[in-house]
Amino acid sequence: MPELYDLFPILFVIALAVIAVVAVVIVVQIVANVRRVRQAGHNPLTLQADLTTKLLDSEMLSKDRSTEERLGELDRLHDRQAISEDEYRTARARVLAGR
Structure with missing residues (x-):
């Protein structure tokens, strides 16, 4: 061996x-x-900076939109399966909390 x-x-x-x-x-x-x-x-x-800038400038994060508009956008994203169920619930809770 x-x-x-x-x-x-x-x-x-x-x-x-x-x-x-x-x-x-x-x-x-x-x-x-x-x-x-x-x-x-x-x-x-x-790429990372471009994506971050686009996200920060997006309407989804804008405080100027009404709660109803933001919830509608979340519903559309969820219906298209662009976001998961957990992401949808988390984002919905944040919108409803005013954040």
């Missing part, structure tokens, strides 16, 4: 191979995501 010391080079090569495969998978995912974002006409380097 071989000693553990004798198996070290084999285990080392296996560990390096696993690390290399994981690194390749990560790079492929990053490239695919960047391509998808660019095809949609967005800058992948500013």
Whole structure:
């Protein structure tokens, strides 16, 4: 039976191979995501800021809309299944609380 010391080079090569495969998978995912974002006409380097700005400027978060309008928008989003049941309940409670 071989000693553990004798198996070290084999285990080392296996560990390096696993690390290399994981690194390749990560790079492929990053490239695919960047391509998808660019095809949609967005800058992948500013995507998070763009989405945050759009959300902050959205009518949904506007205090100028009536409670009825905000609840109606939530109902439409829920009916289209754009938001989950839990998100719908949470958002509805916030609107009704005046937040």
